[in-house]
Amino acid sequence: MKQDKKLHIKTWGCQMNVYDSGRMADVVAPLGYAPSDEAEGADMVILNTCHIREKATDKLFSELGRLRVMQEEKAAKGERMIVAVAGCVAQAEGAEIQRRAPYVDMIFGPQTYHQLPEMIARVTRETGGVLNTEFPAEPKFDALPRQRASGVSAFLSVQEGCDKFCTYCVVPYTRGVEYSRSPEAIIAEAENLVAGGAREITLLGQNVNAFHGEGKDGALWKLGRLFYRLAEIPNLKRLRYMTSHPGDMDDELIAAHRDLPMLMPFLHLPVQSGSDAILEAMNRKHKADDYRRLIEKLRAARPDIAVSSDFIVGFPGETNADFAATIQLVRDIGFAQAFSFKYSRRPGTPAAAMIPQIAEDVKDARLQELQGLLRDQQTAFNQSLVGKTIQVLFDDDGRHEGQIFGRSPFMQSAYIDAPAAARPRIVGQELDVTITEARPNSLKGELVIQKDVA
Numbered sequence: 001m002k003q004d005k006k007l008h009i010k011t012w013g014c015q016m017n018v019y020d021s022g023r024m025a026d027v028v029a030p031l032g033y034a035p036s037d038e039a040e041g042a043d044m045v046i047l048n049t050c051h052i053r054e055k056a057t058d059k060l061f062s063e064l065g066r067l068r069v070m071q072e073e074k075a076a077k078g079e080r081m082i083v084a085v086a087g088c089v090a091q092a093e094g095a096e097i098q099r100r101a102p103y104v105d106m107i108f109g110p111q112t113y114h115q116l117p118e119m120i121a122r123v124t125r126e127t128g129g130v131l132n133t134e135f136p137a138e139p140k141f142d143a144l145p146r147q148r149a150s151g152v153s154a155f156l157s158v159q160e161g162c163d164k165f166c167t168y169c170v171v172p173y174t175r176g177v178e179y180s181r182s183p184e185a186i187i188a189e190a191e192n193l194v195a196g197g198a199r200e201i202t203l204l205g206q207n208v209n210a211f212h213g214e215g216k217d218g219a220l221w222k223l224g225r226l227f228y229r230l231a232e233i234p235n236l237k238r239l240r241y242m243t244s245h246p247g248d249m250d251d252e253l254i255a256a257h258r259d260l261p262m263l264m265p266f267l268h269l270p271v272q273s274g275s276d277a278i279l280e281a282m283n284r285k286h287k288a289d290d291y292r293r294l295i296e297k298l299r300a301a302r303p304d305i306a307v308s309s310d311f312i313v314g315f316p317g318e319t320n321a322d323f324a325a326t327i328q329l330v331r332d333i334g335f336a337q338a339f340s341f342k343y344s345r346r347p348g349t350p351a352a353a354m355i356p357q358i359a360e361d362v363k364d365a366r367l368q369e370l371q372g373l374l375r376d377q378q379t380a381f382n383q384s385l386v387g388k389t390i391q392v393l394f395d396d397d398g399r400h401e402g403q404i405f406g407r408s409p410f411m412q413s414a415y416i417d418a419p420a421a422a423r424p425r426i427v428g429q430e431l432d433v434t435i436t437e438a439r440p441n442s443l444k445g446e447l448v449i450q451k452d453v454a
């Protein structure tokens with residue numbers, strides 16, 4: 001296959017977007033597009049966008065301004081740069097993008113990128129842009145080609161969309177209603193990934209533990225059952241999943257954590273707030289104590305499980321007491337890692353109209369306090385591994401001279417010192433590493449058994 005055209009994709013947002021960007025590259029590869037790290041000189045640039053917080057949209061328009069200059073430079077040479085906006089901003093604000101940036105050639109949402117070849121044909125034939133933000137009847141997964149090379153650690157989308165309608169969140173509007181792929185299609189894609197060298201697969205979904213795929217036998221598979229089946233794939237060493245909702249952690253999934261060592265002891269389970277009043281206003285459908293009990297159950301099933309979360313501070317109506325309840329929850333649980341955000345008012349979501357909205361300086365102060373505590377917990381967790389021997393799956397991209405990187409079972413970045421010549425024998429292997437040093441965001445260690453690899 002001749003690949004003489006340069007494709008640059010820039011990705012913002014969640015892992016689903018990372019997955020989608022990879023699939024977009026797969027879809028256009030047969031048209032001769034090869035991935036490139038730079039926008040400069042590219043024949044096609046796709047900005048795969050995120051709409052979750054206000055800043056995400058601002059970033060898009062500043063990036064588009066830069067691309068326009070490159071597009072004109074190319075046009076002056078008689079060449080063309082196709083500029084496309086994909087993802088959740090495209091879905092939510094497609095018409096606005098067309099208006100503000102008429103030089104954008106294609107605008108399409110997360111559910112239509114399998115139609116890229118037709119869209120490209122149209123923009124090269126005709127003048128004027130394409131806006132394609134339908135939710136088509138034929139699911140894109142049936143129309144996508146096989147995933148190409150994916151590396152040691154691969155993503156696999158099993159579920160998309162969300163029906164939860166948390167009052168602050170745009171995802172149900174940008175990604176649409178919940179949709180689960182069939183177990184057979186997922187198993188086939190997983191086998192294909194492993195055949196291509198993947199040793200770790202992370203199942204993805206906006207609400208991945210709401211997965212309920214219909215099997216050929218008519219049975220409804222939940223995520224737990226899917227894990228028991230995927231664990232049978234030879235040469236696959238690790239399974240993970242994200243992102244989950246506390247309301248959908250069922251007993252079968254918890255049992256899978258107990259029974260399957262290869263289901264990694266790390267769970268990203270966003271709680272958002274520790275205050276019941278705020279959780280209710282957010283429409284999270286659970287209380288803070290439900291979350292505490294759930295973590296207890298998970299720890300009983302898999303004692304070494306490390307827990308991660310997302311938090312929003314400054315949600316409308318959040319009082320000092322509400323915020324204190326969040327701090328208390330964080331102290332009670334002890335997180336290995338977490339993300340926290342200032343509430344961002346998203347047009348069209350119910351929370352945008354709630355009162356009172358919280359002042360920016362209050363949000364700032366709360367965020368700082370929460371992040372300080374979370375950082376301390378993360379550092380303490382990393383520190384607790386010093387002197388211990390853990391398994392690291394090396395998935396290094398080869399960018400660090402003299403070091404090889406991988407991941408601990410708990411999702412920490414972990415590295416060893418090793419010469420570049422050792423890389424082919426180490427990358428792709430899950431090896432015992434004794435941790436010698438902990439940093440806030442990574443672990444350093446030494447290989448235990450060196451006879452096969454060093």
Ligand code: SAH
Nearest residue numbers: 168169206243270310311312341342343344
């Ligand atoms: N489906 C996942 C993730 C959704 S987006 C879930 O249910 O948790 C990732 C995170 O962004 C959310 O967990 C939330 O913490 C944050 N987020 C979403 N909307 C937000 C908003 N309007 N303002 C601030 N943070 C937001």
Ligand code: SF4
Nearest residue numbers: 162164165166169171
């Ligand atoms: Fe958004 Fe809530 Fe759905 Fe997560 S569960 S994607 S936060 S609506």
Ligand code: F3S
Nearest residue numbers: 013014050051052088
């Ligand atoms: Fe962002 Fe869309 Fe993901 S809004 S977080 S890219 S689902």
